[in-house]
Amino acid sequence: AQTVTQSQPEMSVQEAETVTLSCTYDTSESDYYLFWYKQPPSRQMILVIRQEAYKQQNATENRFSVNFQKAAKSFSLKISDSQLGDAAMYFCAYRSAFRYGQNFVFGPGTRLSVLP
Template sequence: AQTVTQSQPEMSVQEAETVTLSCTYDTSESDYYLFWYKQPPSRQMILVIRQEAYKQQNATENRFSVNFQKAAKSFSLKISDSQLGDAAMYFCAYRSAIRGNTPLVFGKGTRLSVIA
């Protein structure tokens, strides 16, 4: 079974600075998708960024980018120019592309605080 590990329960960053959230995963599959979700106090999970494993290029969405290291099974999220609205729980998630109907597997999350 696939597992996703987020080793940082909490992180903090100064406003306008850069922070990196770590995620590692375990799988024997070669084709899969990785995701970062943001969960603000409203509880609604919001997709931040997505990476297809077959793509070598790291995904980028505005201030959010990932460092995808397939051999190391590492998928970190970098938030540049942090804003107060970035404060939230961040979850890393995995989904098989081979068994496309399997649900997402989530890590335990990292709580990010942004200091003004």
């Protein structure tokens, strides 16, 4: 079974600064997808960024980028120019590519605070 670990229960960053959230995962599969989701107090999970494991290039979405290290099974999220609206819970998630409709496996989350 796959597992996802987020070792930072809480993080804080000054507005306009950069912060990196850590995620490691364990799998024996060779093809999969990795995601970062944001969960504000509204509870809705919002997709931040995704990465296909077969792609060597790290994904980037505006101020959000990842550092994907497949051999190390590491998938960190970097948020640049942090904004007050970035404050939320962030979840790292794994999804197998081998079976249609496979569910997510989520990590325990990191609570990000943004200080003005």
